[in-house]
Amino acid sequence: MNEGTQNQSASNRPNTASEEPVIYGYCTWHCGYSADIRVINVDEQGSGPGGVQSACLPCREKYDLVPFSDRP
Numbered sequence: 001m002n003e004g005t006q007n008q009s010a011s012n013r014p015n016t017a018s019e020e021p022v023i024y025g026y027c028t029w030h031c032g033y034s035a036d037i038r039v040i041n042v043d044e045q046g047s048g049p050g051g052v053q054s055a056c057l058p059c060r061e062k063y064d065l066v067p068f069s070d071r072p
């Protein structure tokens, strides 16, 4: 008869505790847009846009790519 108030811990909080934000962008390797894009290479000699190569997670695993920010 008494509904009570046991629903205070509702899971409506966004999951912001992940390690890295998921970035949606263009994957240079499979030539398409995808989520979880990471920058792999930055071509400093290139003039104008197009000097950045980014890859999605499947392509990073497939081609054994190391993100630019993860390098020493």
Ligand SMILES: [Zn+2]
Pocket: 027, 028, 029, 030, 031, 034, 055, 056, 057, 058, 059, 060
């Ligand atoms: Zn890809």
